[in-house]
Amino acid sequence: MHLIPITRWFMLVLTLILTWQAVRMLIAKPKTLINLNEAYLPTVTILVPAKNESIVLPNIVESLFHLDYPASNLDIWIINDASTDNTRQRLEKLQSQFSALQVYHRETSGGGKSGALNAVFGATKGEIILVCDADAQFPTNFLQQTLPIFQDNTIGAVQVRKTIANRNLNFLTRCQQMEMSCDAWLQTHRIAASGMTELRGSGMFVRRQLIEKCNGWNENTVTDDLDLAFRLYIAGAEIEFITAPAIKEQGVTTLGQLWHQRYRWSLGGYQRYLDYLPQMLNLGWKKEIDLLLFLLLQFVLPIGLIPDLLWTVFYSHNAVLLPLQTLLGIILTIGFIAGLYQFQNLRGWSLLWSTLQGSFYMLHWIPIMIVTTLSLCIKPQQLNWVKTEHYGN
Numbered sequence: 001m002h003l004i005p006i007t008r009w010f011m012l013v014l015t016l017i018l019t020w021q022a023v024r025m026l027i028a029k030p031k032t033l034i035n036l037n038e039a040y041l042p043t044v045t046i047l048v049p050a051k052n053e054s055i056v057l058p059n060i061v062e063s064l065f066h067l068d069y070p071a072s073n074l075d076i077w078i079i080n081d082a083s084t085d086n087t088r089q090r091l092e093k094l095q096s097q098f099s100a101l102q103v104y105h106r107e108t109s110g111g112g113k114s115g116a117l118n119a120v121f122g123a124t125k126g127e128i129i130l131v132c133d134a135d136a137q138f139p140t141n142f143l144q145q146t147l148p149i150f151q152d153n154t155i156g157a158v159q160v161r162k163t164i165a166n167r168n169l170n171f172l173t174r175c176q177q178m179e180m181s182c183d184a185w186l187q188t189h190r191i192a193a194s195g196m197t198e199l200r201g202s203g204m205f206v207r208r209q210l211i212e213k214c215n216g217w218n219e220n221t222v223t224d225d226l227d228l229a230f231r232l233y234i235a236g237a238e239i240e241f242i243t244a245p246a247i248k249e250q251g252v253t254t255l256g257q258l259w260h261q262r263y264r265w266s267l268g269g270y271q272r273y274l275d276y277l278p279q280m281l282n283l284g285w286k287k288e289i290d291l292l293l294f295l296l297l298q299f300v301l302p303i304g305l306i307p308d309l310l311w312t313v314f315y316s317h318n319a320v321l322l323p324l325q326t327l328l329g330i331i332l333t334i335g336f337i338a339g340l341y342q343f344q345n346l347r348g349w350s351l352l353w354s355t356l357q358g359s360f361y362m363l364h365w366i367p368i369m370i371v372t373t374l375s376l377c378i379k380p381q382q383l384n385w386v387k388t389e390h391y392g393n
Contacts, residue, residue, distance in 0.1 A: 001308075001313050001318045002315070002317050004294060004310075007320060007368055008061045008318075008320060011320055011323055011324065012094075012320070014075050014296075014324070015323035015324055015327055017289070018285065018289075018292070018293050018296065018297075018324070018327060019327055020292050021061070021193075021290065021292075022192045022293065022330070022331055023063060023291045023326060024332070025189050025190055025193040025195060025290070025293075025326065026189060026334055028192035028193040029192055030188040030189060030191065030192045031192065033377075035205065037293040039072055040147060040148045040150070040151055041126050042068070042073070042119075042126070042127040042147060042150065043073045043074075043075065043125060043126045043127050043128070044073060044074055044075065044126045044127070044128050044130055044147065044338075045075040045076075045077065045125060045126030045128070045129050045130070045131075045208075045284055046064060046075070046076045046077065046081065046126075046128070046132060046144060047077050047117055047120065047121075047124070047129060047130070047131050048060060048064075048076075048078050048131075048132050048133070048134055048136075049079045049081050049084065049113050049116040049117060049131075049133075049134070049342050050078055050079060050080055050081060050083065050091075050134045051080075051081040051083050051087075051109060052083045052084060052087060052115075053083070053087060053134035053135070053169055054083070054085050054086045054087045054089075056134050056135045056199070057078065057087065057091065058093065058094065059088050059092070059096045059137070060134055060135070060137075060155070060288070061076075061078065061098060061101060062133070062338075063099050063137065063138065063140075064076050065100070066100070066140055066164065067138075067142060067146065068140045068141050068143075068144060068168075069143045071100065072355070074100070074124050075102070075126045075355070076100065076101055076102060077102045077103070077104060077124065078091055078101065078102070078103050078104075078134075079103075079104050079106065079116040079117070079119065079120055080086040080103060080104065080105045080106060081106050081113075081116040082106050082107060082108050082109035083116075083153075085228045088105060089164060091103045093185060093221070098136055099101055103125075103214070104119060104120045104123075106119055110272055111200075111219030111220075111222075112219070112222060112224070112301040113217075113224050114216075114217035114218055114219045114221065114224040114227075115217075115219045117131065117217045117224065117389035118219065119239070121211065121216055121217075124208075126208060127146065127195070127207070127208055127245050128150060128205050128206070128207060128208065129206050129207075129208055129211060130143075130204070130205050131201070131202065131203075131204050131206075131225075131250055131375060132202050132203060132247070133201065133202035133252045133382045135165075136202050136203065136247055136248065136249055136251050137248035137249075138187055138203075138247045138248070138305070140244055141245070141302040142245055142247070145170060145244070145245050146205065146242065146245065147205070148160060148243065148306045149240055149275075150207070153236075154238050154336050155238050155239070155240050156206065156207050156210045156227075156232055156235070156237025156238060156239065157199060157204065157205060157206040157207065157210065157228075157232055157239045157240070157247045158204070158205040158239070158240045158241070158242060159187075159198070159199050159200050159203065159204045159205075159239065159240075159241050159242075159245045160203040160204075160205075160241075160242055160243075160245065160246060161180070161184040161203075161241070161242065161244070161246040161247070161344075162178045162180050162184075162202065162203060162246065162247055162248070162249055163177060163180055163246045163247070163248050163249075164177040164180060164248070164249065164250070164251040165248040165250055165251075166250050166251055166253070167251065169251075169253060169271050170253060170358075171361075172251065172252065172253060172254070172255070172258060172359075172361075173251040173252075173253060175357060175358055175361035176251040176362070177251070177344070178250070178339075178344075178354055178358035179358065179361070179362070180343075180358065181242060181336075181339035181344055182332070182335040182336045182338050182339040182340070182358065183335075183339070183340070183345040184241070184243055184339060184343060185338045185339035185342060185343070186335045187241040188241050188243060190290055191239075191240065191241055193239065193286070193290065194284075194289050194290075194293060195286060195287055195289070195290030195291075196229075196233060196239070196294075197229070197238055197239050197241045197288075197289050198225070198226060198239075199225040199226065199228055199229040199232075199239065200225055200231050201223075201224065203226040204225060206232070209230055210237050210293065211236060213235050214232065214235060218231070220269075220321055221268050221271055221272070221275075222264050222267055222268045223264065223265060223267070223268025223269065223272070225308070226265075226269055226270050226272050227267050227268065227275075229272075230275075230276045230280060230321070231257060231276070232273045233280065234276060234279045236278065236284075240268060243342075243343070248371055257366065258364065259364075259379060262287065262365070262368050263368055263371065263372060266299075266365075266368050266369055266376070267304070267372055269298070269299065270299060270372060270376060273295060283305055286289075293327060296324065297324065297327070297328045297331070298365075299356075301321060301324050302365055302368075302369035302370065303369050303373045304321050304368045305325060305366055306366065306370065308320055308321045325332065329359075332359060332362060333355065333359065336354070336355040336358045337351060337373055338357060340354050340355065340358075341383055
């Protein structure tokens with residue numbers, strides 16, 4: 001791109017188009033959900049895949065059975081995904097305490113989390129399927145506050161905002177909370193601009209009929225949630241993102257854990273574009289330009305920044321990617337400021353300092369995307385799932 005002058009004009013035109021879309025998104029006003037019938041009580045299946053999660057299982061099982069929701073309309077499953085710790089024994093004890101708890105033991109964990117969900121889906125009965133990770137924490141009125149949105153028949157899935165339960169532990173967990181706040185703000189504004197949103201694995205509700213239409217979860221991916229979101233859009237469904245109530249989960253606590261988690265996320269994120277991009281280009285121009293904006297800024301731009309910088313330094317050229325880099329910086333800065341203001345109630349210097357920390361923290365995506373891209377180019381398809389370690393209270 002440095003060697004061909006016309007590419008600079010191409011990059012400028014592309015940036016102008018994406019800036020127009022970014023402005024649409026940033027100024028869009030998320031809709032307020034009103035006139036929902038709180039007496040709407042569909043049957044709900046709650047699926048909790050658990051691989052070596054014996055430490056956190058008692059907490060989530062107890063919280064599930066204390067949800068303020070008719071027991072006759074609940075179908076609660078824990079899937080022991082070939083655990084090698086004492087998860088089986090812990091679940092047997094929990095079943096003696098909660099007779100309605102249903103447990104499925106997998107002997108092998110083929111297909112990762114998707115395989116675990118598919119293993120029990122045929123035995124479930126809920127109209128709405130809720131998937132939660134084993135470390136999830138939620139308020140007792142969680143279902144009553146979220147399910148009424150499905151009275152809108154155009155909505156096929158709902159993702160609730162996630163927060164980090166151990167956010168005060170260290171710098172990484174605090175930054176993950178900031179990242180979640182920024183993400184929640186951007187997701188709601190993407191929807192408001194008639195764009196797309198994404199499922200986030202834990203705290204995601206999906207209509208049963210849509211999962212059946214999609215033939216279950218894709219077992220050839222390491223990110224079941226990102227993959228399913230694309231397939232739901234292809235199936236003609238809309239996905240909603242709601243900011244209240246929120247579901248809590250544990251953040252990773254070390255750089256090594258962060259690397260493994262984000263590497264898997266980026267690998268699955270890439271894979272869905274490779275698998276579904278042609279079909280995603282039939283969703284209408286508003287979703288297509290939203291898709292282009294985040295494909296370029298999240299996946300393509302990070303792998304070009306360092307080569308662009310090195311070429312600029314060594315050959316005294318102007319940076320070709322500077323317009324896109326500037327656009328990404330503006331979007332992230334506004335996202336952090338607005339998200340921290342709205343969801344973490346930060347003001348003044350605290351807001352500014354947290355925004356600076358969060359922006360610095362987001363730089364970890366650059367090496368991750370470079371390594372992921374290289375890995376996809378030289379390795380066969382990878383389905384190795386490195387689970388996130390969870391801890392007790």
